Amino acid sequence: MSTSLRARSGSARATFFTAYSAVALAQITNALPGALNGTFAAEFHTSGAGLTWIAGIFMIGVVVFELSWGLLGDLFGRKKLLYVGAGLSIAGSVLAGLAPTTGVMITAQAIGGIGAGILFPISLSMIAAITPDHRARARVIATWAGFLSLGAVISPVLSGLTSQLFTVPGAGAGDPNVFSGWRVAYFIAAAIALGVMVSATRAQDSAAPEGRRLDLPGQATLALGLIAALYATVRAVDAGFGAWDVITGYLAGGILLILFVVVESRTEQPLIHLSLFRNRAYSITGIVAVTGMFAFLAVCYSTSVAVGGLALAETWKVGVLFVFIQGPAFVFIPVVGWLIHHVAPRWVLTSGFALMAVSGYWLSTFPLGTPEAFGGTPWTAFMLPLLLLGIGFALTVGSITAVAINTVDEHHIGMASATTNLLRDLGFALGPVLGSVIAFGIGATAFAAPLAGILTGAGLTPAAVEGLSNVPPLAFLSGWSDVVGTFSGSALSGGAPAEAVDGMVRSLTGVQPQIQGAAGSSLGRGFQAVYLTAGIAATVSAFLTLFITSASTSAPGTAADAADAADESAEAKAGL
Structure with a gap:
């Protein structure tokens, strides 16, 4: 059977249009929550772990199956997989637009993440399959990457505009009778997904089943291992690392990932060739793919929560900040392409990580946790450091793959690119997950003493102080009424007289401003620590790339070499 089968009917133009629309x-859908975390905290009264799941589970859906979707497209036809991906995007977006609770929103994000995880490689493989010439293929791949970047720019603008234009004026956050404008952004995403499905009916199909076989044991152990480990990390945000389910999650994840290594070392067609990591230069590239992209997403997530959730900035302002982050990746496409052609990619990579490090260190000096109206850091102060982050990301996100494929033998280029993509996306997933562990852990520790002092000074009993000391600081900010209701209900069920409970509730309400101020400043210290950690991670990444000494990365490549490298990278990601 041919390695590339095309349907007799179908338009090449429709195929390109469909693929570019699909990746955008x-x-x-991937970037929409970035500007909305503060809105989610206010509307859903969610915990720190809830925000982490909303932000992170989308990328988990992309990462855990990333190496298999392209192969399934090869086996069963890429257009069929694109229909599935677009259909899941519709389902996830509609469910997110209707979500009444954190749990439903998390489910919607998981569905949407699996859909996007299909669309990323399948859209690329569809256009690569109908573009046999290497130079032409390199051009369409660059265009595909441009539409990916365009989607990242559209998303924060879309969330900001819909929140501003469609939210009912004067409504309180979390009011069930209010239609929140951010939901319109998800309905628009669903409409775009429907348009992709319609466009795909005229697109050409392709497949490459010869010699292809799905590594089910490898896929299962990798997916379940990553999910277990990431679940344990997210659960630790609220429960702490000593909780039994956190320990169990880490143990299960560790065992499954060890089994994955065993399986991959014995199978003839592994998801990942482990021999790649015997190459020191490639191993370094793999490490910085994780640490560098962790730094990027940790800053993005921290900015969303700190500016939108703690400083209470309007959603459109957070959207503008995310344009400063995502915009350079789109605007600098020709610049980065020229640099990779004329400058050794590892130097481009090092420079990008250095800019990201400066951004992280700079942001870590900002006082966080206080609304701008009460003397907090103005939202406009974030623009310049976030622009540096965006430029650094533009320089690194493509250069990581370029450096990786230049550090291995020619016959390993495809697998090296695919594995690097997986590691890079794993770094994306870890950004909000580890960022939350750091921010909410430090925030809770810093909040304990001030909270106890405020409650004791307000005349609450030691038992009441002890009970409220277990409430995380974010709950006092995003769900005050829930905290008070739970406290009074618990006190009444414990046998406290109704009059005494009413008195404590009045005392608690009287010190609400002090408690919320302490909660905000405590969480602000936590997010300062995340920024600092991101800066350190980016610094380590920049330093490590200096030790990539492969001859092919020490000097600029020719235009033909760059075209071939881009071609191989696309084929690997697409599963060709």
């Missing part, structure tokens, strides 16, 4: 859609 996938990135729009």
Whole structure:
């Protein structure tokens, strides 16, 4: 059977249009929560772990199956997989637009993440399959990357505009009778996904089943291992690392990932060739793919929560900040392409990580946790450091793959690119997950003493102080009424007289401003620590790339070499 089968009917133009629209859609749905975390905290009264799941589970859906979707497209036809991906994007977006609770929103994000995880490689493989010439293929791949970047720019603008234009004026956050404008952004994403499905009916199909076989044991152990480990980390945000389910999650994840290594070392067609990591230069590239992209997403997530959730900035302002982050990746496409052609990619990579490090260190000096109206850091102060982050990301996100494929033998280029993509996306997933562990852990520790002092000074009993000391600081900010209701209900069920409970509730309400101020400043210290950690991670990444000494990365490549490298990278990601 031929390695590339095309349907007799179908338009090449429709195929390109469908693929470019699909990757833009996938990135729009991926980036939508970035500007909305503060809104989610206010509307859903969610915990720190809830925000982490909303932000992180989308990328988990992309990462855990990333190496298999391209192969399934090869086996069963890429257009069929694109229909599935677009259909899941519709389902996830509609469910997110209707979500009444954190749990439903998390489910919607998981569905949307799996859909996007299909669309990313399948859209690329569809256009690569109908572009046999290497130079032409390199051009369409660059265009595909441009539409991916365009989706990242559209998303924060879309969330900001819809929140500003469609939210009912004067409504309180979390009011069930209010239609929140951010939901319109998800309905628009669903409409775009429907358009992709309609466009795909005229697109050409392709497949490459010869010699292809799905590594089910490897896929299962990798997916379950990553999910277990990431679940344990997210659960630790609220429960702490000593909780039994956190320990169990880490143990299960560790065992499954060890089994994955065993399986991959014995199978003839592994998801990942472990021999790649015997190459020191490639191993370094793999490490910085994780640490560098962790730094990027940790800053993005921290900015969303710190500016939108703690400083209470309007959603459109957070959207503008995310344009400063995502915009350079789109605007600098020709610049980065020229640099990779004329400058050794590892130097481009090092420079990008250095800019990201400066951004992280700079942001860590900002006082956080206080609304601008009460003397907090103005939202406009974030623009310049976030622009540096965006430029650094533009320089690194493509250069990581370029450096990786230049550090291995020619016959390993495809697998090296695919594995690097997986590691890079794992770094994306870890950004909000580890960022939350750091921010909410430090925030809770810093909040304990001030909270106890405020409650004791307000005349609450020691038992009441002890009970409220277990409430995380974010709950006092995003769900005050829930905290008070739970406290009074618990006190009444414990046998406290109704009059005494009413008195404590009045005392608690009287010190609400002090408690919320302490909660905000405590969480602000936590997010300062995340920024600092991101700066350190980016610094380590920049330093490590200096030790990539492969001859092919020490000097600029020719235009033909760059075209071939881009071609191989696309084929690996697409599963060709």
